[in-house]
Amino acid sequence: MLYREAGQFKASYAEDQQIFAIRQDRIAVGALLVFAFVVVPLVANQYWLSAILTPLLIFALAAIGLNILTGYAGQLSLGTAAFMAVGAFAAYNFVLRVPGIPILVAFVLAGICAALVGILFGLPSLRIKGFYLAVATLAAQFFVVWALTKFGWFSNNSSSGVISAQKIEILGYTVDTPAGKYLFTLTIVAVLALAAKNLVRSSTGRAWMAVRDMDVAASVIGIRLMQTKLSAFAISSAYCGVAGALYAFAYLGTVEPEGFNLDMSFRVLFMVIIGGVGSILGSFLGAAFIVLLPIFLNTAAPLIEHGLGLQMPPGFMSNLELIVFGALIVFFLAVEPHGLARLWQIGKEKLRLWPFPH
Amino acid sequence: MSFFFEVLIGGLLSGVMYSLVALGFVLIYKASGVFNFAQGAMVFFAALTFVGFLEMGVWFWFAFALTLGAMVVLGLATERIVLRPLVNQPQISLFMATIGLTFVLEGLAQLLWGSQPHGLDIGIQDEPLGWISDATGMNISKFDLAAAGIAAALVTSLALFFSRTRIGRALRAVADDHQAALAVGIPLQQIWGIVWTVAGFVALVAGMLWGARNGVQFALTFLALKALPVLILGGFESIPGAIVGGLIIGASEKLAEVYLGPYVGGGIEGWFPYVLALLFLLVRPEGLFGEKHIDRV
Amino acid sequence: MTATTRRAGDVILKLDNISLSFGGVKALTDISFDVREHEVRAIIGPNGAGKSSMLNVINGVYHPQAGTITFRGEVRRDMNPHRAAASGIARTFQNIALFRGMSVLDNIMTGRNLKMKAHFLEQAIWFGRARREELEHRAKVEEIIDFLEIQHIRKTPVGRLPYGLQKRVELARALAAEPSMLLLDEPMAGMNVEEKQDMCRFVLDVNEQYGTTIVLIEHDMGVVMDISDRVVVLDYGKKIGDGTPDEVRSNKTVIDAYLGVAH
Numbered sequence: 001m002l003y004r005e006a007g008q009f010k011a012s013y014a015e016d017q018q019i020f021a022i023r024q025d026r027i028a029v030g031a032l033l034v035f036a037f038v039v040v041p042l043v044a045n046q047y048w049l050s051a052i053l054t055p056l057l058i059f060a061l062a063a064i065g066l067n068i069l070t071g072y073a074g075q076l077s078l079g080t081a082a083f084m085a086v087g088a089f090a091a092y093n094f095v096l097r098v099p100g101i102p103i104l105v106a107f108v109l110a111g112i113c114a115a116l117v118g119i120l121f122g123l124p125s126l127r128i129k130g131f132y133l134a135v136a137t138l139a140a141q142f143f144v145v146w147a148l149t150k151f152g153w154f155s156n157n158s159s160s161g162v163i164s165a166q167k168i169e170i171l172g173y174t175v176d177t178p179a180g181k182y183l184f185t186l187t188i189v190a191v192l193a194l195a196a197k198n199l200v201r202s203s204t205g206r207a208w209m210a211v212r213d214m215d216v217a218a219s220v221i222g223i224r225l226m227q228t229k230l231s232a233f234a235i236s237s238a239y240c241g242v243a244g245a246l247y248a249f250a251y252l253g254t255v256e257p258e259g260f261n262l263d264m265s266f267r268v269l270f271m272v273i274i275g276g277v278g279s280i281l282g283s284f285l286g287a288a289f290i291v292l293l294p295i296f297l298n299t300a301a302p303l304i305e306h307g308l309g310l311q312m313p314p315g316f317m318s319n320l321e322l323i324v325f326g327a328l329i330v331f332f333l334a335v336e337p338h339g340l341a342r343l344w345q346i347g348k349e350k351l352r353l354w355p356f357p358h
Numbered sequence: 359m360s361f362f363f364e365v366l367i368g369g370l371l372s373g374v375m376y377s378l379v380a381l382g383f384v385l386i387y388k389a390s391g392v393f394n395f396a397q398g399a400m401v402f403f404a405a406l407t408f409v410g411f412l413e414m415g416v417w418f419w420f421a422f423a424l425t426l427g428a429m430v431v432l433g434l435a436t437e438r439i440v441l442r443p444l445v446n447q448p449q450i451s452l453f454m455a456t457i458g459l460t461f462v463l464e465g466l467a468q469l470l471w472g473s474q475p476h477g478l479d480i481g482i483q484d485e486p487l488g489w490i491s492d493a494t495g496m497n498i499s500k501f502d503l504a505a506a507g508i509a510a511a512l513v514t515s516l517a518l519f520f521s522r523t524r525i526g527r528a529l530r531a532v533a534d535d536h537q538a539a540l541a542v543g544i545p546l547q548q549i550w551g552i553v554w555t556v557a558g559f560v561a562l563v564a565g566m567l568w569g570a571r572n573g574v575q576f577a578l579t580f581l582a583l584k585a586l587p588v589l590i591l592g593g594f595e596s597i598p599g600a601i602v603g604g605l606i607i608g609a610s611e612k613l614a615e616v617y618l619g620p621y622v623g624g625g626i627e628g629w630f631p632y633v634l635a636l637l638f639l640l641v642r643p644e645g646l647f648g649e650k651h652i653d654r655v
Numbered sequence: 656m657t658a659t660t661r662r663a664g665d666v667i668l669k670l671d672n673i674s675l676s677f678g679g680v681k682a683l684t685d686i687s688f689d690v691r692e693h694e695v696r697a698i699i700g701p702n703g704a705g706k707s708s709m710l711n712v713i714n715g716v717y718h719p720q721a722g723t724i725t726f727r728g729e730v731r732r733d734m735n736p737h738r739a740a741a742s743g744i745a746r747t748f749q750n751i752a753l754f755r756g757m758s759v760l761d762n763i764m765t766g767r768n769l770k771m772k773a774h775f776l777e778q779a780i781w782f783g784r785a786r787r788e789e790l791e792h793r794a795k796v797e798e799i800i801d802f803l804e805i806q807h808i809r810k811t812p813v814g815r816l817p818y819g820l821q822k823r824v825e826l827a828r829a830l831a832a833e834p835s836m837l838l839l840d841e842p843m844a845g846m847n848v849e850e851k852q853d854m855c856r857f858v859l860d861v862n863e864q865y866g867t868t869i870v871l872i873e874h875d876m877g878v879v880m881d882i883s884d885r886v887v888v889l890d891y892g893k894k895i896g897d898g899t900p901d902e903v904r905s906n907k908t909v910i911d912a913y914l915g916v917a918h
């Protein structure tokens with residue numbers, strides 16, 4: 001009976017329109033934020049902070065980006081990693097070439113660069129839909145990686161386009177510990193996630209969903225299809241761009257264009273499908289799932305090997321991972337198209353009725 | 359000039375092989391409305407399985423038959439496990455499901471046969487044809503020519519299959535209108551089974567040809583992706599479109615690489631077909647052979 | 656109340672010599688008619704007559720090959736959907752065209768999109784104008800929800816609603832734009848008698864309370880004759896009748912078309 005909204009009446013539309021309309025949810029989210037911002041940096045070890053939590057947050061941000069485009073605006077993209085690459089390389093170049101530029105400004109500009117590239121490759125969406133568009137976004141994927149590799153300017157003429165991201169400096173303070181980078185990432189991701197949530201519950205988001213669900217009806221309401229689709233491409237790519245910049249600056253440090261390959265694009269797509277198409281929360285759940293699953297498999301493998309006295313052939317785990325990912329995708333599409341986010345919601349509904357199911 | 363033609367012909371011939379992969383897409387799309395992203399993975403799976411059997415010492419044709427059998431089982435299983443539960447879902451969900459299938463197939467193939475690349479010898483050498491070189495000074499690969507011949511034969515027989523046989527006609531009926539086909543008693547599931555089998559066969563042939571040329575390795579899956587721009591050019595529903603699209607992509611990417619590549623640092627083959635297809639879409643969104651249509655409301 | 660007592664103003668929409676074809680199919684051939692402010696104008700005709708195509712021409716979804724459209728004095732070759740919406744034309748569809756992934760409330764809110772002016776950056780931080788707008792428009796939408804008596808399904812995803820209610824939500828979405836002209840494509844098709852009565856009442860109420868001009872396609876002759884001021888009859892893309900319900904009812908060509916006399 002702890003999770004109950006009974007007695008909480010909404011006296012105004014403002015209250016009804018809150019992101020978390022139920023008091024218990026607000027408390028839970030507050031607690032989660034305190035946990036993430038205060039407890040985790042204190043208790044988590046270096047491995048968890050820099051090898052799991054930081055990339056998890058970064059991928060969640062990329063998944064939010066793709067979710068805006070695919071989940072909300074209905075435009076399937078297979079080029080997510082390319083937009084991340086644009087963000088990473090743009091941020092690197094801004095810091096490199098503009099002396100004294102604050103890192104956050106560089107990130108914002110990186111997002112804008114990614115948005116511009118997104119708009120460019122989004123142009124075909126005005127004339128084509130569905131998997132035609134998906135194929136068109138592959139053009140972005142291959143072209144961007146090629147261009148970043150081929151033109152030395154982007155990587156300050158390093159071999160095969162490898163760049164080493166500069167140090168993160170904020171107000172003269174260098175962020176170089178795992179906990180610092182984690183907090184830096186967390187702050188950006190939390191702010192952008194909130195912004196995304198606000199966008200999708202306002203007229204911009206409704207226009208995206210309208211175009212996704214029934215484009216003719218949307219246009220008859222007066223929604224401009226071109227502007228709406230391109231805004232989705234732009235904002236989605238900006239999110240991916242910032243995620244890419246974080247990937248380089250806060251996670252790996254050294255990246256190359258080839259690292260942002262089609263496989264990475266698929267990975268983010270899987271996060272969206274498994275987490276929940278058209279859900280900001282789902283983007284986090286999906287990212288967590290896809291980041292944690294391989295770690296889980298790799299931890300479980302030696303135990304199983306040991307337990308059964310077997311020797312697994314080399315590459316077994318990575319191939320098994322492919323199969324598990326693929327099978328999960330099919331499973332979720334068939335059984336729960338709204339992904340983990342929906343399961344979470346169902347769980348909450350159950351809890352709301354518990355312990356009296358009627 | 360003869361160099362230009364050499365590049366052009368080389369491109370056209372490799373284009374035929376793109377057509378071959380694209381054909382698998384078209385078959386499945388026509389019959390079930392599914393854009394099967396996994397076609398490339400099927401090519402890889404087939405090639406790897408075939409090589410695997412060969413390396414176990416199985417006789418060539420027997421290995422061929424075994425692999426074909428595996429592809430049939432795979433096709434039927436896909437129909438059963440992937441497509442049937444997703445029936446009536448939006449096309450885009452089916453498309454994403456086939457991306458999932460792609461991962462399953464790639465993982466499964468390597469789990470069964472290992473991840474290392476294999477050579478494949480199907481008895482035709484990749485060397486210039488002597489008499490053409492002598493007569494014209496152009497180097498045209500014997501292998502490319504043979505592969506193109508095989509692909510052409512396959513395409514022709516498929517075209518005949520669709521226009522002359524009862525099953526073929528039923529297939530076309532299904533492609534035109536699922537509901538109507540069901541209404542006149544065409545067993546949809548059986549048809550889908552057949553289509554996936556044929557697509558598996560096409561994948562096997564494509565896998566053998568590509569594998570013999572470039573080695574059987576993971577990179578095959580990327581080659582197969584090149585079939586996608588082919589489809590955009592030719593339209594998803596048109597067999598002639600797949601063929602012409604393949605030729606255009608094959609020829610233009612080679613010509614672009616040779617004549618444009620040097621100005622921009624080379625390596626443009628990787629993206630040129632996509633960008634070409636994209637530009638083409640801006641001009642003619644319905645594809646080469648598609649018909650313009652206005653959404654009904 | 657009867658149709659004749661309603662005020663009808665000046666002509667606000669005039670279609671002249673509209674012809675539209677798809678490939679070889681001639682959907683509309685040389686059609687001219689007008690619509691007066693505040694009236695209920697019906698378009699009737701057998702299946703495939705071109706009624707829906709006519710509405711699609713009026714609000715710019717289809718572009719006719721010939722003819723002109725004059726709306727509030729502006730003469731145009733064709734409309735485009737955005738301009739039509741911006742000049743106050745709203746619309747429902749023959750086959751329900753709701754946004755299936757959204758709730759009833761969001762569907763109706765979307766109907767007011769054109770009126771929302773906040774920049775996306777303001778919306779992202781949910782501050783100032785963005786927040787204010789969201790509340791103001793919500794209040795307006797609630798009025799419409801009350802008007803159409805759909806309070807109880809406010810938060811329901813539209814996909815889960817029965818057909819009759821979906822049609823009502825679609826009307827709500829169109830009304831949310833506070834249109835001066837409402838195009839309704841078979842708003843009562845597939846409804847039972849009771850639902851039809853409700854819908855008729857809503858349509859007439861809208862017309863009376865807000866003075867909204869209504870262009871209505873409907874197959875149910877009883878309804879058409881009851882609520883419309885003037886009727887256009889189409890058959891095979893041609894106009895075969897135009898006038899008050901009584902005039903149309905006694906028109907020989909119209910009777911023949913409906914009784915299936917050979918052409």
Ligand SMILES: Nc1ncnc2c1ncn2[C@@H]1O[C@H](COP(=O)(O)OP(=O)(O)OP(=O)(O)O)[C@@H](O)[C@H]1O
Nearest residue numbers: 652653654677682701702703704705706707708709
């Ligand atoms: N987008 C389109 N593409 C091709 N043909 C079309 C299109 N829209 C309408 N048509 C054709 O135009 C003709 C008129 O169709 P329309 O939908 O306007 O008829 P209708 O009077 O609304 O019929 P119904 O009562 O069945 O709704 C029909 O022959 C139809 O097939």
Ligand SMILES: [Mg+2]
Nearest residue numbers: 706707708749
């Ligand atoms: Mg109609």
